[in-house]
Amino acid sequence: MENNNNVKEKTNAEKHERTKKKLKIIGITLLAAGAAFVITGFVDFIKNISTFNQPQLFWCLIVGFPMLGFGGMVTAMGFRKEIARYVKNESVPIINEVGEEITPAVTSIAGAAMSAVKGEEKIKCPECGTENANDSNFCQECGAKLKKVCPSCGEVLDNESKFCDKCGYKL
Ligand SMILES: [Zn+2]
Ligand SMILES: [Zn+2]
Incomplete structure (x- = not known):
């Protein structure tokens, strides 16, 4: 017990x-x-x-x-x-x-x-949808030119742009 x-x-x-x-x-x-x-x-x-x-x-x-x-x-x-x-x-x-x-x-x-x-x-390729590093200018998968969106006015820009060509926002 x-x-x-x-x-x-x-x-x-x-x-x-x-x-x-x-x-x-x-x-x-x-x-x-x-x-x-x-x-x-x-x-x-x-x-x-x-x-x-x-x-x-x-x-x-x-x-x-x-x-x-x-x-x-x-x-x-x-x-x-x-x-x-x-x-x-x-x-x-x-x-x-x-x-x-x-x-x-x-x-x-x-x-x-x-x-x-x-x-x-990450930045999405507009052609094939592959996610690329933020600083890439071309898609690593298909070579398409990558675009980014101006955070200030929403304008679509080339990824290598330093400033927004519409509102002048520093990217
Ligand atoms: Zn692509
Ligand atoms: Zn802008």
Whole structure:
């Protein structure tokens, strides 16, 4: 009977540990994603403010801040025991342990955020629809001359234009 109880306690503790581990991973992932969003939104905000444009990625800030807050809460929950242990002066190599599991997730999230930003700066070939790098003048797929749209007046321009020929907007 006593033995049975011990086993049960052990499973519960194990379950608890797994939950905590999940909390750590979710918390740190949220923190990283939140940070990525905040940075993305902030950079876009600054970039557009300096050119008097409407910041298009402002939603990144709106999404990022609660994500950071929530991530912080979840992380604190997951690390509560470790924090208590740390206070007791026991060194725990948790950062490394969690770090190894987290890194791929963080890398892929950061990558997704980056490609979302870069994706907006891609220029679509008017002939074949291939996405080309923003600074390309000709399509890498079919060689067609690429066009861009003036962000100020909407005029369609050659991609190598430095200024809009209709409104003079600096591109
Ligand atoms: Zn093309
Ligand atoms: Zn223009």
